[in-house]
Amino acid sequence: LELVLFLEIDEYIPGITSGQGAQIVIHEQGTYPFPAEGISISAGDQTVIGIKQMKINRLGDPYNECTQPEDTIASKYSYTRNLCQKKCLLLKIIQTCKCYxxxxxxxxxxxxxxxTTKSCKTVEQNKCxxxxxxxxxxxxxxxNCYNPCSESVYEQSISYRQWPNKAMAKYLIGQVCQNKTALCSLLWNKSMEEL
Incomplete structure (x- = not known):
């Protein structure tokens, strides 16, 4: 799989965004993605991510504590320990602080x-x-959030290099100019570092 993302950095709002790029989360199909635990992809870099899938099957009782899918609360997402812990934490916040x-x-x-439950906005609610x-x-x-009895995990290896080179940059600008002429002159006047 190869993706080329045009991040439209000129559209970023100064002072609000902390960086330029994208966040990638690699997770098992059907599980809830947690972007904060993903990979930050920088603008101006080519990022190559190697992925190795490992299927884990755990022995349950009496050998170990693990959760079978049918043991979980109905949800559109498959059970993961992380999802169970986050749901539990959010319920404790709602019960204790009366906000989400x-x-x-x-x-x-x-x-x-x-x-009727509102988001935690006041200083007091956020302290709580x-x-x-x-x-x-x-x-x-x-x-009581245990690992699932069966899950797939993904081992990742990541490498980066500067991208694009001058020839590729000219080609990409040409492609953008075919579709977005207003953006064309702006891109042609930028240096490689600014792209």
Whole structure:
């Protein structure tokens, strides 16, 4: 699989974005993606990601604690330990702080958060959320979130190099100019470093 992303860096809002690039998450099909745990891809680099899939089958009781898919709460996502822990944390925040953590908006929809529950916006609510999160991180598996009995994990090796070279840059600008003429003159006047 090869992707070429035109990130339209000129459209980034100064002071809001912390960098230029994209976030890539490699995860098993049907599982919830956690972008914060993904790979940051920089603009102006070619990134090559090698992937090795490993299928893990764990022995359950009496040998080990693991979770079978049928043991989990119904959801459109397959069970993972990370998803279980995040759902548990979000429920504790809702129960304790009477607000939901907006960073995980799509997870809140899975939890059937009441329409009367608002996002944590006030200083007091965010202090409460931070305290619940800190206490949660200190507790050892208080939610009974175990590894799934069967899962695929992906070992990744990543390499980078500057991209594109001058010849490729001219070719790509030509391709963009066929579709977006207003952008064309702007691109032709940029140096390689600015592209």
């Amino acid at each position: 953590y907006q960073e995980y908006q799509s997870l809140n929809s899975i939890l059937n958060v009441s329409s 959320r931070a305290n619940v999160t800190a206490k949660f991180n200190d507790e050892e598996n208080s939610c």
